[in-house]
Amino acid sequence: MMIDVKNISFQFDQGNIVFDNINFRLSEGHIGIVGDNGVGKTTLINLISGRLLPQKGTISLEGKVKIVSQFNDWEDYHSPGELQLQRLKDAVFSNPDILLLDEPTSNLDKNGIKVLSGLIRHFSGIVLLISHDFDFLDSTTDNILLIENRRAELYEQKFEDFQLEYEKKRHKEFQMYEVQKKQKNQQRKSVQRLQEKSQRSKKVRGISNSDKKAKGLAGKYDKVQNRLATSAKNMRQALNDNHYDSKPFTKIGLKILNYYQNSGKISMQLSFSNVKVNENYLVNSPFKINIKSGHVLSLLGDNGVGKTSLLDKLFQKLDEKNVHVNYFHQNINQDWCSSIPLITQLMNKSGIREEIILEVAGALGVNREMLTRSPNKLSGGQLLKVQLILCLISAFDVLILDEPTNYLDYDGVVALTTYINDSKAALVIVSHDKRFIENVTTDVVVIENKTVVGYLTLQDYFNS
Numbered sequence: 001m002m003i004d005v006k007n008i009s010f011q012f013d014q015g016n017i018v019f020d021n022i023n024f025r026l027s028e029g030h031i032g033i034v035g036d037n038g039v040g041k042t043t044l045i046n047l048i049s050g051r052l053l054p055q056k057g058t059i060s061l062e063g064k065v066k067i068v069s070q071f072n073d074w075e076d077y078h079s080p081g082e083l084q085l086q087r088l089k090d091a092v093f094s095n096p097d098i099l100l101l102d103e104p105t106s107n108l109d110k111n112g113i114k115v116l117s118g119l120i121r122h123f124s125g126i127v128l129l130i131s132h133d134f135d136f137l138d139s140t141t142d143n144i145l146l147i148e149n150r151r152a153e154l155y156e157q158k159f160e161d162f163q164l165e166y167e168k169k170r171h172k173e174f175q176m177y178e179v180q181k182k183q184k185n186q187q188r189k190s191v192q193r194l195q196e197k198s199q200r201s202k203k204v205r206g207i208s209n210s211d212k213k214a215k216g217l218a219g220k221y222d223k224v225q226n227r228l229a230t231s232a233k234n235m236r237q238a239l240n241d242n243h244y245d246s247k248p249f250t251k252i253g254l255k256i257l258n259y260y261q262n263s264g265k266i267s268m269q270l271s272f273s274n275v276k277v278n279e280n281y282l283v284n285s286p287f288k289i290n291i292k293s294g295h296v297l298s299l300l301g302d303n304g305v306g307k308t309s310l311l312d313k314l315f316q317k318l319d320e321k322n323v324h325v326n327y328f329h330q331n332i333n334q335d336w337c338s339s340i341p342l343i344t345q346l347m348n349k350s351g352i353r354e355e356i357i358l359e360v361a362g363a364l365g366v367n368r369e370m371l372t373r374s375p376n377k378l379s380g381g382q383l384l385k386v387q388l389i390l391c392l393i394s395a396f397d398v399l400i401l402d403e404p405t406n407y408l409d410y411d412g413v414v415a416l417t418t419y420i421n422d423s424k425a426a427l428v429i430v431s432h433d434k435r436f437i438e439n440v441t442t443d444v445v446v447i448e449n450k451t452v453v454g455y456l457t458l459q460d461y462f463n464s
């Protein structure tokens with residue numbers, strides 16, 4: 001078995017270049033594909049599986065290939081995690097030589113992730129998997145393929161070591177940027193000094209350029225001034241030629257949003273007794289949930305216990321009480337019109353000014369150009385970010401987030417975590433992302449075996 005990628009270049013019709021001459025060869029191993037949302041991870045595995053064809057280069061494969069793509073049409077499934085695990089098991093048990101997986105842990109609970117990790121570790125063929133779940137990458141892969149700036153670079157090390165090396169590289173780039181910035185400032189000052197000197201020498205002669213022209217003296221004026229002007233021009237030119245990259249990894253942060261939202265103060269207790277999941281009751285006895293401004297309530301439990309049903313019920317109850325709720329969920333395809341640019345739709349849906357939307361979008365790594373596209377021209381993660389932007393910019397009293405970090409890249413998760421930690425609003429979250437939950441939660445409700453269970457700490461829950 002083997003994957004040989006030679007001189008591959010690929011771009012979408014509209015000229016969006018995704019890859020520019022990438023090369024790598026794999027004959028074994030489990031490889032994690034990492035990179036920001038929209039860099040081309042899905043495009044790469046679609047090229048390898050033959051779903052997309054490159055404009056340049058060749059991909060040679062030896063062995064049977066099986067691909068499990070991101071699945072976004074969860075509408076008919078009350079427990080997408082159960083379905084997701086089944087799709088993955090079917091793929092592994094079909095005995096391929098090369099397994100391509102796109103965000104396989106999305107929607108899986110901690111047990112599902114354990115099962116999947118075991119399946120992958122025991123799989124003897126080549127695995128190429130895209131994931132933003134660091135723990136999962138660490139436990140299932142031996143090499144990392146980083147997609148960045150239209151290139152693919154193979155690191156023959158585990159994710160944790162790769163991350164250390166990559167952070168060092170980013171740090172070095174940042175230091176170089178700072179040095180270049182200092183040098184450029186010094187050069188700029190020198191140019192300014194030369195220009196001032198040249199102007200002074202003009203004044204000394206007491207003749208302006210127009211006077212010289214009028215008197216037929218153009219071209220004959222002071223050699224010193226001429227030389228000074230030329231040096232200033234050369235230096236200015238050198239300054240412009242001496243490009244340095246834009247500031248590396250700028251993070252604006254999402255703090256600004258709280259200022260625009262003015263969430264109302266909420267403190268209420270809601271009772272639940274008859275929530276049904278697939279014709280069965282969610283829990284056997286009535287229970288209460290407290291929703292309070294400044295609190296982040298995490299609803300935890302395995303796939304299939306009915307967390308999304310509970311969120312739907314919660315949304316309904318709050319809505320009946322005229323509480324303004326924004327609800328982020330994964331079924332987003334029906335929310336966006338395919339023929340209108342996203343920025344127009346965001347403005348229409350939220351009533352918020354374009355510049356504010358762009359500021360928020362920028363903090364999540366979504367730029368103006370992406371928002372001028374229609375939804376089907378964005379990557380899965382980019383589109384989810386747009387959905388998240390809509391939930392964050394529109395005013396709300398309570399924000400419900402159902403699996404917000406699925407498909408979200410590292411910077412996106414950091415930005416969202418910071419936002420939640422700074423938020424004064426009431427938040428309710430369902431997520432299987434351990435790190436994210438640990439970083440944001442203030443209150444917990446765990447549902448197990450049709451009962452609301454109390455755990456002393458989150459650690460107890462995750463270890464159970």
Ligand SMILES: Nc1ncnc2c1ncn2[C@@H]1O[C@H](COP(=O)(O)OP(=O)(O)OP(=O)(O)O)[C@@H](O)[C@H]1O
Nearest residue numbers: 012037038039040041042043377378379380381382
């Ligand atoms: N049909 C399309 N037409 C034009 N551009 C597209 C299309 N599909 C994807 N793109 C763009 O191509 C780039 C690569 O997309 P791709 O889905 O491969 O990214 P990704 O790394 O898998 O992202 P994510 O982490 O969000 O899943 C993105 O900039 C995306 O906006």
